[in-house]
Amino acid sequence: MATVEGATKPVLEVVQAEGCDDTSVTFILHDEDHTLGNSLRYMIMKNPEVEFCGYSITHPSESKINFRIQTRGYSSLTSSSEKWMILIICEEFHLLILFVGDSMN
Template sequence: MAAVGETKHALEMVQVNGTDESCITFVLHEEDHTLGNALRYMIMKNPEVDFCGYSITHPSESKINFRIQTRSGVSAVEPFRRGLNELIDVCQHVLNTFETTVSNYKKQKEERME
């Protein structure tokens, strides 16, 4: 837990000494399966990724240990960043589609009431 006046980072990178950057565990604080599973799916679509998985250490802790292993010397940070950006794009598309549909529904409802 963060001390008073100390900021707690939402993301940490854990890397075993002596390993290259193709194998990194990211610790995402204050997150759960909602982000974990969606992000894992987006990252696994990347052909440079050998393994991507996550675990929640304990039900009472709200953090995810997110592991990525890549091939061809690609840094694990790149597919992680790309997966986050692609997930943001998908979420934005869903939000835009939802808002357009709600707007169209309200217009149709108003037209029927006239």
């Protein structure tokens, strides 16, 4: 878990707009930047069920990514298995970044 001012917060939040169906969802990834955002977007877009995948960083001083995924309509993103898959991918990239960063020092 990420720590901010002594409090813990989740690494991943799931946000779904009211009235939207299960084929689109926004994930908020804390303490991440373009390194993870672009890599994750690239890998997710390889899935033929994904119609749109993109991310934005709200402000350069914030290390938070808004990550949006939309499927073609026959795959639900709000099932718990999909959420855990995204979380696992994010954690793997995070560990890889930490490992590569430590080996370069």
